[in-house]
Every structure is written in C-alpha cells, then in structure tokens.
Amino acid sequence: MAERFFLYDDLENTKTRFVSFMGENQRFDLAIIRSDRYYGKQLVLDIQGSRFAIIGEDDLREEGYLEHVFQLSEEDAEELRSFLMEIV
Incomplete structure (x- = not known):
C-alpha cells in the first residue's frame, strides 16, 4: 500500500450542543459544533435528515440557503433560521 498523503490532520477542542425541537410541520434534531476551525461559523448537523452545513450569520441571511442545504420548505426553513x- 502506498503511503497516505494527508492534506491536514488536526485535533481541535470543540463544544457540541445537541438540541431537538418540534416545528409546525417537522421535528428538528440537530448537533451544533463550535470550534475555531470555520472562522466563527458553526457546523450544523441535521441528524434525522443526514445533512450538514457550516453556518454563520451571513448564511442565515442568504435567501434560500437553508431551504437548499437542508431540503426544507420555506416555512420549515424559517423556523430553523x-x-x-438566536445561537449563531
């Protein structure tokens, strides 16, 4: 086997918040990971939907971003937004 070529291999301390809440139409089960890795943005994982995104305030203001990334209706995306x- 050839020697593995790493682009990076870093360990970093993170703070992870697991939160679940019920919206009007669906349940949200999220893991929100904070680290210094993404320039102040959080890694948001949708555990039930198997989707994730690196999200900051600017992303939340971008029209259609959450709808696209998490495959949500406008109404559900607004609840998540x-x-x-409140936490970003």
Whole structure:
C-alpha cells in the first residue's frame, strides 16, 4: 500500500450542543459544533435528515440557503433560521 498523503490532520477542542425541537410541520434534531476551525461559523448537523452545513450569520441571511442545504420548505426553513439566529 502506498503511503497516505494527508492534506491536514488536526485535533481541535470543540463544544457540541445537541438540541431537538418540534416545528409546525417537522421535528428538528440537530448537533451544533463550535470550534475555531470555520472562522466563527458553526457546523450544523441535521441528524434525522443526514445533512450538514457550516453556518454563520451571513448564511442565515442568504435567501434560500437553508431551504437548499437542508431540503426544507420555506416555512420549515424559517423556523430553523429563527432558532439558529438566536445561537449563531
């Protein structure tokens, strides 16, 4: 086997918050990971939907971003946006 070529291999301390809440139409099960890795943005994992995104305040303001990344309706994305705006 050839020697493995790493682009990077870093260990970093993180803070992870697991949160679940019920929206009007669906349940959100999230893991929100904070680290210094992504320039102040959080890694948001949708555990039930198997989707994730690196999200900051600028991303939450971008029209259609959450709808696209998490495959949500406008209404469901607005509920998620409202929650994330409180913590990002």
